[in-house]
Amino acid sequence: xxxxxxxxxxxxxxxxxxxxxxxxxxxxxxxxxxxxxxxxxxxxxxxxxxxxxxxxxxxxxxxxxxxxxxxxxxxxxxxxxxxxxxxxxxxxxxxxxxxxxxxxxxxxxxxxxxxxxxxxxxxxxxxxxxxxxxxxxxxxxxxxxxxxxxxxxxxxxxxxxxxxxxxxxxxxxxxxxxxxxxxxxxxxxxxxxxxxxxxxxxxxxxxxxxxxxxxxxxxxxxxxxxxxxxxxxxxxxxxxxxxxxxxxxxxxxxxxxxxxxxxxxxxxxxxxxxxxxxxxxxxxxxxxxxxxxxxxxxxxxxxxxxxxxxxxxxxxxxxxxxxxxxxxxxxxxxxxxxxxxxxxxxxxxxxxxxxxxxxxxxxxxxxxxxxxxxxxxxxxxxxxxxxxxxxxxxxxxxxxxxxxxxxxxxxxxxxxxxxxxxxxxxxxxxxxxxxxxxxxxxxxxxxxxxxxxxxxxxxxxxxxxxxxxxxxxxxxxxxxxxxxxxxxxxxxxxxxxxxxxxxxxxxxxxxxxxxxxxxxxxxxxxxxxxxxxxxxxxxxxxxxxxxxxxxxxxxxxxxxxxxxxxxxxxxxxxxxxxxxxxxxxxxxxxxxxxxxxxxxxxxxxxxxxxxxxxxxxxxxxxxxxxxxxxxxxxxxxxxxxxxxxxxxxxxxxxxxxxxxxxxxxxxxxxxxxxxxxxxxxxxxxxx
Numbered sequence: 001x002x003x004x005x006x007x008x009x010x011x012x013x014x015x016x017x018x019x020x021x022x023x024x025x026x027x028x029x030x031x032x033x034x035x036x037x038x039x040x041x042x043x044x045x046x047x048x049x050x051x052x053x054x055x056x057x058x059x060x061x062x063x064x065x066x067x068x069x070x071x072x073x074x075x076x077x078x079x080x081x082x083x084x085x086x087x088x089x090x091x092x093x094x095x096x097x098x099x100x101x102x103x104x105x106x107x108x109x110x111x112x113x114x115x116x117x118x119x120x121x122x123x124x125x126x127x128x129x130x131x132x133x134x135x136x137x138x139x140x141x142x143x144x145x146x147x148x149x150x151x152x153x154x155x156x157x158x159x160x161x162x163x164x165x166x167x168x169x170x171x172x173x174x175x176x177x178x179x180x181x182x183x184x185x186x187x188x189x190x191x192x193x194x195x196x197x198x199x200x201x202x203x204x205x206x207x208x209x210x211x212x213x214x215x216x217x218x219x220x221x222x223x224x225x226x227x228x229x230x231x232x233x234x235x236x237x238x239x240x241x242x243x244x245x246x247x248x249x250x251x252x253x254x255x256x257x258x259x260x261x262x263x264x265x266x267x268x269x270x271x272x273x274x275x276x277x278x279x280x281x282x283x284x285x286x287x288x289x290x291x292x293x294x295x296x297x298x299x300x301x302x303x304x305x306x307x308x309x310x311x312x313x314x315x316x317x318x319x320x321x322x323x324x325x326x327x328x329x330x331x332x333x334x335x336x337x338x339x340x341x342x343x344x345x346x347x348x349x350x351x352x353x354x355x356x357x358x359x360x361x362x363x364x365x366x367x368x369x370x371x372x373x374x375x376x377x378x379x380x381x382x383x384x385x386x387x388x389x390x391x392x393x394x395x396x397x398x399x400x401x402x403x404x405x406x407x408x409x410x411x412x413x414x415x416x417x418x419x420x421x422x423x424x425x426x427x428x429x430x431x432x433x434x435x436x437x438x439x440x441x442x443x444x445x446x447x448x449x450x451x452x453x454x455x456x457x458x459x460x461x462x463x464x465x466x467x468x469x470x471x472x473x474x475x476x477x478x479x480x481x482x483x484x485x486x487x488x489x490x491x492x493x494x495x496x497x498x499x500x501x502x503x504x505x506x507x508x509x510x511x512x513x514x515x516x517x518x519x520x521x522x523x524x525x526x527x528x529x530x531x532x533x534x535x536x537x538x539x540x541x542x543x544x545x546x547x548x549x550x551x552x553x554x555x556x557x558x559x560x561x562x563x564x565x566x567x568x569x570x571x572x573x574x575x576x577x578x579x580x581x582x583x584x585x586x587x588x589x590x591x592x593x594x595x596x597x598x599x600x601x602x603x604x605x606x607x608x609x610x611x612x613x614x615x616x617x618x619x620x621x622x623x624x625x626x627x628x629x630x631x632x633x634x635x636x637x638x639x640x641x642x643x644x645x646x647x648x649x650x651x652x653x654x655x656x657x658x659x660x661x662x663x664x665x666x667x668x669x670x671x672x673x674x675x676x677x678x679x680x681x682x683x684x685x686x687x
Contacts, residue, residue, distance in 0.1 A: 001599075005046065005053065005421070006050075006475050007027070009043065009046050009053050010047060011045060012039060012042060012043045012046070012153050012398075013043060013058055013059055014057040015039060016036070016039050016040060016043060017059055017155070017157065018147050019031055019036055019039070020059060020152055021155070021159065021252040021258050022481060024143050030613070037193035040059065040060065041103070041429065042443050042525075042660060043059065043060050044057070044060045045352040046492060047368070048061055056128070056156075057128050057129070057155070057156040057157040057336055059156070059247040061149050061150075061156060062091065062302050066404075070220075071140070071142035071143055071144060071218075072142070072143045072532075073136070073140050073142060073143075074131070074133045074140060074143045075139065075140050076121065076136075076138070076139060076140065076141060076142060077137055077168065077238075078133045078168065078238050079123060079138050080119060080136075080138045080141070080170070080519065081138060081310065081313060081314050081315060082313060082318040083296065083314050083315070083318055083319060083320075084139065084314050084319050084320065085294075085320050085321075085322050086319055086320070086322070087214065087321070087322050087324070089275060091276065092093070092271060092274065092297070092319070092321060093271060095297075095319050096271040096383050098316075099299060099308070099317070101433075102307070102308060103303050103307075104259040104307060104308070106652075107299055107300070107301060107304050108246075108248075108267055108268065108269055108299070108300040108301070109267070109268045109270075109271070109273070109274050109297050109298065109299065109300065110247055110248050110265060110266070110267050110268075110298045110300045111197065111266050111267075111268065111274055111277045111278075111295055111296070111297055112235050112262060112264070112296050112298070112379055112556045113234055113264050113265075113281060113285065113288075113292045113295060113296075113297065114264045114292060114293055114294040114295055114296050114320055114321075114322075115172040115174050115262075115263060115290055115291070115292055116172075116174065116208075116209065116210045116290075116292060116293045117172040117173065117174030117175070117209070117210055117213045117290075117291075118134060118135075118173045118174070118210070118214050118217055119132060119134065119135035119170065119171075119172060119173075120132055120133070120135075120144075120148065120170065120171055120172070120232065121133050121134075121135070121141070121168050121169075121170045122148070122154065122168065122169050122170070122171070122234070123159060123166070124163065124166070124167060124168075124169070125165070125166045125167050126166075127157055127158040127161070127163055127165050127257075128147070128156065128158075128164060129154065129155070129156050130145075131143060131145050131147075132144050132145045132147075132148035132154075134217065138435045139288070142218075142379070144217050144218075145214075146219075147217055147222050147225040148173070149159075149222070150222055150225050150226035150230075150231050151231065151232055152229070152231075153231050153258070153260045155257075155258045155259065156234050156258040157617075158258055158259070159209040159256070159257055159258035160256060160257060160258075162253075162256075162257075163253075163257045163281070164239050164241075164242060164243070166239065167237060167238065167239035167242065168237070168238040168239060168401050169234050169236065169237050169259060170206065170235065170236040170238065171219065171232050171233050171235050171260075172229055172232065172233055172235070172337050173213055173231070173232045173313045174209060174210070174213055174230065174232070174290050174291065174337050175209040175210075175216065175228065175231070175235075175687070176227075176229065176231050176289045176290055177209065177211045177228055177288075177289050177290065177291065178210075178226065178289055179208045179229045179230075180206060180208075180212055181227065182301050182668075183206060183212070184205045184206055186199055187201075187204060187205050187206070189235060190538075190539075191204060191458075191468060191538075195289035199537045203222055204217065208291070208377075209290075209291050209567065210291065212228075212294065213230060215452050216228045216230060217230075219240055220636065221581070221680075228390045231260075231290070232260060232279070233260060233261065233262045233290075234251075234260060234261055234298070235237060235251065235261070235262070235265075235593065237250040237253075237254055237394075242302075243603070244302065245302060245303070246301050246302060247298055247299075247300050247301075247302065247305075248265075248300050248622075249268050251265065260529055262281045264281075264489075266270045267683070268379075271371055274297055277295065278321055280296055281295060281323075282323055285323070286326070291544055292323070293322060293323060294320050294322040294323050294394070295320070295321045295323075296318060296319075296320050296321075297318065297320075297321060298317060298318040299317035299318070302359070304317065305317045319327065325386050325387075326356055326386065326387045327356075327385065327386040327387075328354050328355070328356045328361075328384075328385055328398055329354075329382050329384050329385070330351050330353075330354040330382070330383065330385060331348070331351065331352040331381070331383075332349055332351060332377060332378070332380065332382075332383045332395075332537070333348045333350050333351060333352055333379070333380075334372060334445050335347055335348065335349055335350065335366065335372075335377075335379065336348050336350060336426075336516065337422055338451075339425060339426065339427050339443055339449060339451040339664055340451070340452075340455065340456025341451070341456055341458070341459060341533070342442070342445065342446075342450055342452070343442040343443040343445070343449065343452050344440045344441075344442055344445050345422070345425070345432060345440060345441045345442065345443065346365065346367075346368075346370070346440075347365075347366040347367070347369075347372060347421070348363055348364070348365060349361055349364045349366050349377070349383070349395055350362070350393060350501070351363060351364060351383070356385060356387050356393060356503060359369055360495065361385060364385055364393045364394055364395050365394070366395065366440070367438045367439070368440055369434075369441065370439065372421060373417050373419075373421075375395060375397060375398060375416075376398060376418060377395060377398060377417055377419055378398070378403070378418065378513065379419070381398045381399070381402075381403060382398070382399040382402040382403070383395045383399070383444075384396050384397045384398070384399065384532070385395070393456060400529055401587060404491070421441070422441075424580075425445065425449055427443070427449050427450050427451050428443065428445050428448060428449040430443050430444060430445040430446075430448075430449065438539075439622035445585075447487060447585050453480065453486065453487070453505055454473070454476055454477060455484060456488060456533045456661065457471075457480075457488055457491070458473050458476055459477045459490045459531070459533050460461065460491070460531045460533060461476070461491070461520075462531075464527070464530065464539050465527060465530050465531035466520040466523055466527065466528070466531045467520060467523070467527075468491075468513075468516045469515055469516065469518065470509070470512045470513040470516045471491070471513055471517070475502070475505075475513075478502050478503065479494070479502065482498075482501070482502065483619065484498050487589050488531075488532065488533075488593070489588075489589040489592035491517060492517060492592070492593065493518065493596075494513075494514065496514060498511050499513060499514070499606075513566075520542060520548050520598075521596070521598055521599075522599075522619070523598075523600055524546075524599055524603065525546045525599045525602050526542050526543045526545075526546035526550070527542070528593075528598050528599055528600060529542040529545060529552070529555075530543075532586075532589070532590070532593075534576065534578060534580045535576045535580070536572065536573040537573070537575050537576075541569065542629075544566055544569075544632075545566060545569075545577075546602065547602070548565075548566050548632070548635070549634075550601060550602045551588060551600060551602070553601075553602035554598040554602075555577070555581075555583045557588075558577075558578075560574050560575070560578065563577060563578070565629070565631055565632060565635075573624065597653045612640070612641050613640040613641060613642075614637060614640040614641045614642030614685065614686070615641040615642070616641075617641075617642045617643070617653040617654065618639050618642065618643045618644075618645050618651060618652050618653050618654075619642055619645070619652070619653065619654050619655070620642070620644075620645055620646070620647065620648050620652055620654075620655045620656070620665070620669075620674075621634055621637075621644065621655050621656045622655060622656070622657030622658070622662055622665050623657050623659050623660045623661035624658045624659045625659075625679050625680055626658070626659075626662050626679065627683070628679065631681075633656060634680075636686060637656075640686050648665055648668045648669050648674055649672070650671065650674075652669075652672070652674045653674075654674065654675050654676070654682075655674055655675070655676045655677070655679070655681050656677055657678065
């Protein structure tokens with residue numbers, strides 16, 4: 001029986017490896033994602049039930065799960081040198097001239113796109129991936145093997161058997177553009193629901209795929225890395241006594257071993273061919289699903305490479321040509337000002353439409369008054385717009401020569417005036433405020449400014465808040481214009497006869513809406529607290545506050561010091577909470593919602609459940625934590641029936657360990673066999 005299970009695991013592994021190769025290397029999938037997931041699920045299930053047959057190169061290792069305490073520093077066997085950079089044809093021809101004058105002849109160049117990611121060196125021994133190390137300082141890098149194993153385009157086991165017994169292959173790990181946009185869309189949707197404005201959303205989103213890749217590879221939890229679908233192109237084979245005469249030949253062989261090498265690599269016999277390649281990819285690169293910032297040009301022959309040698313910092317036989325950041329100039333036609341749900345004002349540059357990096361750009365964020373002043377942007381200016389891996393285009397400067405000459409859309413300098421940032425809300429006319437330390441101006445009329453009022457309602461009914469899906473933004477706008485909705489408190493006052501007066505609102509739709517409103521009253525306190533829309537209080541923070549204070553009354557009367565005891569609550573957020581409950585209009589809305597039956601305290605069932613989860617268990621809390629402070633964690637232990645103790649003994653149930661846990665405590669816990677858990681493990685225990 002055991003032999004048949006082992007055989008089944010081997011067959012499944014082989015089948016999954018083949019599908020991985022077809023999908024990630026050949027870009028030619030032969031089964032659906034659903035079918036692939038089913039095969040992987042079956043393999044994982046079999047391996048869990050029969051751990052003695054789990055191999056280190058099993059495809060199941062791609063899903064991650066290993067958690068590291070830190071990354072070990074590893075010395076590179078072959079230093080990872082940097083390349084000299086060039087930005088123009090003249091420098092490239094000079095590079096070619098140096099190669100020619102060195103005395104070699106009949107040399108070839110290999111051109112490869114320079115992908116914008118994180119350099120990696122992979123070591124394979126007997127066809128098995130044994131180590132993955134980042135570039136670091138070129139001499140030493142971080143061992144990120146567990147994280148790299150989750151990247152589907154990097155095989156854990158090579159195909160065939162004609163590969164060297166031991167070799168390194170280097171490449172670039174990157175985040176595909178589509179994955180980058182997907183993650184940012186998820187972040188954006190989450191932040192919109194939590195009430196953040198465009199400027200705040202921009203600040204919290206991933207800024208470019210390269211930084212996102214670097215941050216992902218530094219995650220200590222390999223499972224988190226697996227969720228971000230990183231990819232990799234490999235471009236250099238190294239080793240002792242390699243059986244290849246040229247760089248191009250070695251990469252062609254690497255393809256047959258199942259390693260992913262870019263199909264855009266080309267070989268040329270002259271520098272003119274290289275220049276043609278550069279010209280082609282300067283525009284074509286924008287169609288790829290990966291950011292590129294240039295082209296690497298290498299002398300192909302290994303014999304020629306050895307002859308040319310190295311400088312102290314870089315090889316003499318290779319150079320990197322860097323593309324200029326995608327940039328255009330266009331006319332700034334006007335500046336408009338948007339009001340977000342929280343009242344934040346975002347200035348937007350309205351541009352004469354222009355093509356930039358493959359897309360038509362009509363607008364660009366100007367962020368805030370400081371940016372406008374710094375750039376001295378004026379209506380009618382010819383402005384430079386750049387898109388260098390950022391999420392949205394940005395104005396990087398003004399063509400002052402055109403302003404001085406009155407060319408294009410520009411007026412002469414003496415006919416223009418510096419842009420004056422607005423002083424009053426463009427929607428309700430209220431004078432704007434700008435708090436100390438804030439980049440943005442705000443409209444303080446949160447209960448009377450139309451975009452803020454409607455935005456608060458849209459947030460209130462959103463899926464992660466009260467989840468009244470039949471009350472969409474269009475219906476909210478109609479009810480607002482009709483005078484039926486002025487605050488979120490009015491939602492629970494709506495009557496069928498009022499709804500039927502609204503355009504395109506039939507009886508069935510009205511009934512569905514009223515049923516959804518009634519059903520929403522069952523939502524727990526934490527979701528109600530998130531829904532009412534206190535500035536800076538997102539879904540996670542609302543949950544922490546609800547379980548810490550247990551009722552709106554306790555939260556309302558909390559002092560600044562008490563609020564600061566809660567994890568993730570800083571002074572700015574604490575002051576915002578205090579200001580919210582000091583506003584009589586907000587208190588009135590809460591009282592109205594209470595009367596209508598919304599939950600403003602933890603239910604008896606929630607309280608009962610919490611108090612028993614850690615019954616008869618003792619904890620030692622040690623180290624520095626990222627999501628909650630130690631006082632909060634200790635309080636959570638006691639609230640759930642557990643007990644805090646100061647020192648580890650044989651009777652200790654768990655050590656709740658953060659970063660920089662004391663080495664003596666760690667040693668003692670391991671000696672006594674006390675289970676060490678992370679902050680994430682603890683949160684799961686009490687959820």
